[in-house]
Amino acid sequence: MLKTTWLSQLKQNNFSYSSKGLHLKQSISLFILCVLFAFNVNANNELPQKQYKTQTLATQLNSPWSMVQLPNGTWLVTERDGHVVIIKNNQQSKVKLPLEGLYVAGQGGLLDIVLTPNFAESKELIFTYAQGSLEANRLVIAKARFDGTRFSVPKVIYKVATDKGTPQHYSGRALFLPDSTLLFSSGDGFDYREQAQVITSQLGKVLRINLNGTIPTDNPFIKHENSTAHAIYSLGHRNLQGLVYDYDAQQIVSHEHGPAGGDELNYLTAGTNYGWPVITNGDDYSQARISPFRDYPGMAKPSVDWTPSIAPSGMAYYGSKHAAFPSLQRHVLITTLVDKKLYSVNLVNGKYTQSHVFPEATGRLRDVFVTAKGNVAILTDGKEAKLMLFKAN
Numbered sequence: 001m002l003k004t005t006w007l008s009q010l011k012q013n014n015f016s017y018s019s020k021g022l023h024l025k026q027s028i029s030l031f032i033l034c035v036l037f038a039f040n041v042n043a044n045n046e047l048p049q050k051q052y053k054t055q056t057l058a059t060q061l062n063s064p065w066s067m068v069q070l071p072n073g074t075w076l077v078t079e080r081d082g083h084v085v086i087i088k089n090n091q092q093s094k095v096k097l098p099l100e101g102l103y104v105a106g107q108g109g110l111l112d113i114v115l116t117p118n119f120a121e122s123k124e125l126i127f128t129y130a131q132g133s134l135e136a137n138r139l140v141i142a143k144a145r146f147d148g149t150r151f152s153v154p155k156v157i158y159k160v161a162t163d164k165g166t167p168q169h170y171s172g173r174a175l176f177l178p179d180s181t182l183l184f185s186s187g188d189g190f191d192y193r194e195q196a197q198v199i200t201s202q203l204g205k206v207l208r209i210n211l212n213g214t215i216p217t218d219n220p221f222i223k224h225e226n227s228t229a230h231a232i233y234s235l236g237h238r239n240l241q242g243l244v245y246d247y248d249a250q251q252i253v254s255h256e257h258g259p260a261g262g263d264e265l266n267y268l269t270a271g272t273n274y275g276w277p278v279i280t281n282g283d284d285y286s287q288a289r290i291s292p293f294r295d296y297p298g299m300a301k302p303s304v305d306w307t308p309s310i311a312p313s314g315m316a317y318y319g320s321k322h323a324a325f326p327s328l329q330r331h332v333l334i335t336t337l338v339d340k341k342l343y344s345v346n347l348v349n350g351k352y353t354q355s356h357v358f359p360e361a362t363g364r365l366r367d368v369f370v371t372a373k374g375n376v377a378i379l380t381d382g383k384e385a386k387l388m389l390f391k392a393n
Contacts, residue, residue, distance in 0.1 A: 051392070051393040052325075052358075052390050052391055052392050052393060053390075053391050053393060054360055054388060054389070054390055054391075055388070055389045055391060056386055056387070056388055056389075057075060057087055057377070057386075057387040057388065057389050058075070058077060058085060058087050058092050058386060058387040059092075059384075059386045060384055060385075060386075061077060061079060061085060061379075061380075061384075061385035061386060061387065062079045062080075062081060062083070062383055062385070063079055063080045063081065063109070063381070063382065063383060063385070064077050064078060064079050064080075064085070064366060064367075064379055064380075064381070064385050064387075065078050065079070065080055065109070065110065065111045065112065065172075065366060065367065066078050066111065066112045066113050066314065066366075066367050066379070067113070067367060067369055067377065067379050067387060068113050068114060068115055068125070068369065069369065069371055069372075069377070070115070070119075070146075071119070071120060071372075072148075073088075074086065074087065074088045074148070075087035075088075075377075075387065076113055076125075076146070077379065077387060078110045078111065078112070078113045078127070079094070079109075079110065080104060080108075080109030080110055080111070081104050081109060081110070082096055082097050082099055082102050082104065082109065082110050082129075083095065083096050083097070083110075084097060084110075084113070084151065086149075087387070088148075095150065095151060097110065097127070097144070097151060097154055098153055098154070099127070099129055099131075099142065099154055100131065100140075100142075100154070100156055101131040101132055101140075102129055102130070102131065103129075103130040103131055103132050103133060103137045103167070104130070105130075105134065105167040106166070106167025106168050107130075107167060107168050107169065107170060108129075108130030108137065108167045108168075108170055109129065109130055110127065110129045111127075111128045111129055111130070111139075111170065111172035111173075112126075112127065112128040112172050112173055112174045112184075113125055113126070113127055114126050114174045114175070114176060116143075116176070116211060117176050117180045117211075118180075122145070123145045123146055123147060124143055124144065124145050124146075125143070125144055125145075125146055126141060126142070126143055126174055126182065127141070127142045127143075127144065127154060128140070128141055128142075128170075128172040128173070128174050128184060129142065129172070130167070130170050130172075131156075131159070132163065134165065134167060135165055136163040136164075136165065137163065137164060137165075137167065138159055138160040138161075138162070138163050138164065139159075139160045139170045139171070139172055139184075139186050139187075140156050140158065140159045140160065141156070141157050141158040141159075141174070141182070141184060141209070141213070142154035142155060142156045142157065143155050143157050143211075157209075157211075157212065157213035158207075158209050158213045158231075160186050160202045160203075160207070161202045161228045161231075162195065162201045162202045162203050162228070164189035164191075164192055164203060165191075166189050166190050166191050166192070168187075168189065168190035168191075169187030169188050169189050169190045169238070169239040170186075170187050171184075171185035171186055171187035171237070171239055171240045171241060171256075172184070172185065172186075172187070172241070173185045173240060173241050173242060173243040173254075174243070175243040175244065175245060175252070177208075177245060177252070178245070178247070180210075180211060181208055181209065181210055181211075181216050182208065182209050182210070182211060183206055183207070183208050183233060183243060183252070183268075184206070184207055184209075184243075185205075185206050185207075185237065185240035185241070185243060185254070185256075186202050186203060186204070186205050186206070186207055186237075187203065187204065187237070187238065187239045187240070188203050188204035188237065188238050188239065188276065188277075189203050189204075190239075192204075193238065193276065193277045194277065196235060196236050196237055196238065196276045196277065197235065197236060197273070197276075197277075197278060199221060199224065199226075199229045199232065199235065200224075200226045200228050200229055201228070202228060202231065202232065204235065204236065204237045204238065204276060205232050205233070205234065205235050205237060206232075206233045206234045206235075206237060206240065206243075206254070206268060207231040207232060207233060208231060208232075208233040209231055215230045215231050219231065219232070219233065219270070220232070220233065220270040220271030221271070233268070233270055233271075234268050234269070234270065234271065234272050234273070234274060235272075235273050235274070236273040236274040236275045236276045236278070236299060236300075237256055237274055237276055238256050238257060238258060238259075238276045238277070238280075239256055239257040240254050240255070240256035240257075241255070241256065241257065241312065241313055241314070241315075242254055242255035242256070242265075242312055242313070242314060242315030242332075242334060243315070244315050244316060244317040244332060245317065246317055246319070246330075246332075246347060247317075247319055247321075248319055248320050248330055249330075249347065249348075251267050251268075252267065252268040252269075253265065253266070253267060253268070253315070253317065253332055253347070254266050254267075254268050254315075255312045255315055255334060256276075256312075257309070257311060257312065258280055258281065258282035258306075258307070258309060259280070259282040259283060259284055259285060259290060259309075260282050260283045260284065260285050260287070260308075260309065261281055261282035261283060261306075261307035261308050261309055262280040262281040262282025262283075262305065262306075262307055262309070263282075263305070263306035263307070263309045263310055263311065263312055264302035264304065264305060264306075265302055265303050265304035265312075265332075265334075265345065265352070266300065266302050266303060267303060272300050273298060273299045273300065274299065274300050274302075275296065275299035275300065275301070277290050277291055278291055278293055278296050278299060279291060279293045279294055279295055279296045279299050279301065280294075281294060281302075281305045281307045282307060282309070303352060304345065304352045304354075309338055310336045310338055310339040310343075311336055311337035311338035311339070312334050312335070312336055312337075313334075313335045313336065313337050313365060313366050313367060313381070314334070314335045314365075314366060314367030314368045314369075314379070315332055315333065315334050315335070315368065316332070316333045316368045316369055316370045316376075317332055317333075317370070318330070318331050318332070318333055318344070318370050318374070318376075322370055322373075322374035323374050324373055324374030324375050324391070324392035325374060325376070325392055328344055328357070328376075330346070330347055330348045331344040331345060331346050331347060332344070332345050332347060333357070333368045333370070333376065334368070335365035335366060335367055335368045335378065335379075336365060337364045337365065337366070337381060340362055340363050340364055340365060341356050341359070341361070341362070341365070342356070342357050342358050342361050342365060342368060342378060343355065343356055343357070344357045358376065358378065358390050360388075360390075361378045361380075361388060361390075363380050363381070363382075364380065364381035364382060365378060365379070365380055365381065366379045366380060366381040366385065367379040371389075374392070375389055375390060375391045375392065376389070376390045377389050377390075378390070
């Protein structure tokens with residue numbers, strides 16, 4: 001299907017927010033709060049029109065979470081029940097991974113998938129998934145080889161050291177840095193939010209490990225007397241599900257879910273405290289204040305705050321090396337579950353200008369991926385999900 005207008009204008013302050021316990025009567029006060037904290041997200045009037053085609057790559061996906069494209073064009077999509085869908089030569093098949101102790105409940109299950117830096121030679125991929133039982137579960141990192149048809153038995157290379165008794169807030173997003181170390185996010189477990197500030201807990205953290213599961217010797221807390229802190233890269237996170245590397249600015253960009261409001265976009269740096277739950281622009285689902293503080297000494301405030309919440313899910317970086325859609329260069333693309341749209345956020349204009357892009361992608365959107373050619377794939381959410389590709393003409 002040929003589309004001639006490829007961007008629909010974001011209507012400033014007219015987002016459609018339908019959940020997280022916020023009521024219409026709060027909109028004025030929340031808008032004032034956003035202005036006071038100067039987390040401005042403005043409409044972009046300058047992005048040009050571009051012709052593109054839409055293609056459906058896969059259908060009838062069962063609660064997918066993430067996807068990746070291999071160098072040969074094959075797509076792999078994770079489903080939370082432990083299946084990986086293989087999309088090759090316009091054919092769709094699936095295999096069940098024998099994941100050790102896979103725990104599928106609530107928000108748990110098989111989550112992220114990323115290629116290792118040396119995938120061309122090793123054929124190895126990294127998976128994140130929930131492991132354990134309701135009484136004691138955790139996020140783990142596993143590695144497996146893919147020969148084009150089958151996966152080797154995944155080997156767990158790292159387990160989050162702190163167990164929890166809830167099936168929520170695993171985070172689970174993974175990212176390889178230029179030095180080939182692996183960052184991944186570990187959520188606060190919902191009922192354990194105070195542990196995001198505890199350096200001897202691995203809940204509410206971003207962790208950094210080597211590909212073999214060992215700890216890099218330059219991690220910020222490597223000299224802490226408690227070894228649990230050695231893998232921690234940053235702390236004070238709630239439920240971080242967007243994690244990308246901006247290679248143009250050489251910066252790590254993340255986003256995370258707040259409670260009722262307070263979704264955030266942050267630049268991650270080693271050893272930094274991002275405040276949760278001491279500082280947040282969101283409130284509890286009951287409308288109670290989580291904290292009296294909107295800022296606090298020694299804690300980083302977000303570059304962008306979404307209040308009311310948009311529920312950001314996946315994120316991809318559209319860098320200067322991608323040429324298919326030049327107007328998206330140096331933007332992050334963010335899928336949303338509440339707003340049910342794909343947004344682009346400009347990282348270089350100083351205002352974090354935001355636009356709604358590819359309006360054909362509707363409904364709860366789970367993840368986004370930028371291909372080597374600069375085309376954009378979008379994964380929807382739910383029991384009858386699909387994978388769509390937006391290709392420039």
